[in-house]
Amino acid sequence: MKKTILKLVAVSTLALSLVAMTAPQSKASAATTHQVKAGETFWIIGNKYGVPVKSLMSVNEKTSSLLMAGEKLVIPSSITASEKDLLARLVHAEAKGEPYAGKVAVATVVLNRVDSSLFPNDIKNVIYQKDQGYYAFSPVQNGTINQPADEQSKKAVQEALAYRGMGNKSLYFYNPNTASSKWITSRQVTTKIGNHVFAK
Incomplete structure (x- = not known):
């Protein structure tokens, strides 16, 4: 009798475990x-x-x-939720005070880099890429990327993701009033939004 009860408990526990394991999967597939x-x-x-x-x-x-x-x-x-958050934080830091379209364009530059053979093939490595000891994006260098993103920056990332693979393939952006690199100003300009020039 005791063995039968133990078997029933074991079978019930196994069944509950299987339900618990399959429930998140069905939710994910939905x-x-x-x-x-x-x-x-x-x-x-x-x-x-x-x-x-x-x-x-x-x-x-x-x-x-x-x-x-x-x-x-x-x-x-x-992309993953953590990649979205990282990209939104970069957009927030890079394009604070810029028009919404400029925020979308900054996120698009990162996605274009991921899709380009000239850059790393994932968001984190594009954002944290170093060249000659300097990070590609100044918010990484100065730490402002660690500040939480605002809702507009998060929305701009969603829109840039939907827009991914379309547009003028911008790979760079800079503020002509503060840019010190002659190389960056030699790139082909694709558009200007707010204080930023976008180029490829």
């Missing part, structure tokens, strides 16, 4: 799909999840931007 609501576009959905519109369309084998309410889309993987 988060990989999105049911389209009326009026939603690829841009809105990409911005919501922080995934490139191009990837969203590609994964779902879409060749046009037409979406039907009720259809389900697979949401491709994006």
Whole structure:
């Protein structure tokens, strides 16, 4: 009798363990799909999840931007939460006081570098890259990257992620009033936003 009770307890414990192990997985898999609501576009959905519109369309084998309410889309993987936070902190430190479009553009520069063969292939290594003893981004050098990001910077990162792979491929930005490098000012200018010049 005692052995039977012990067996039942062991089986119940095992069953509960399996439920506990599978519950987070089913929750995670549910988060990989999105049911389209009326009026939603690829841009809105990409911005919501922080995934490139191009990837969203590609994964779902879409060749046009037409979406039907009720259809389900697979949401491709994006960068991690810690990478988003790091990028948002860089944007906050680099583009404080700049227009919102300038914040998106700063985040886009980092993503363009990740996608370029000229730079490291992940966000952390791009942001912390050193050249001749100096960090590529001054907030890393002076420590302001450690300050928390504001909501606008976080939103700018989401938008830059949705925009990833489109645009003019800017790899650099600088303030012409404070830049001391002649090399940076020799790069091809792609756009100017606020106090920053963007270039490639």
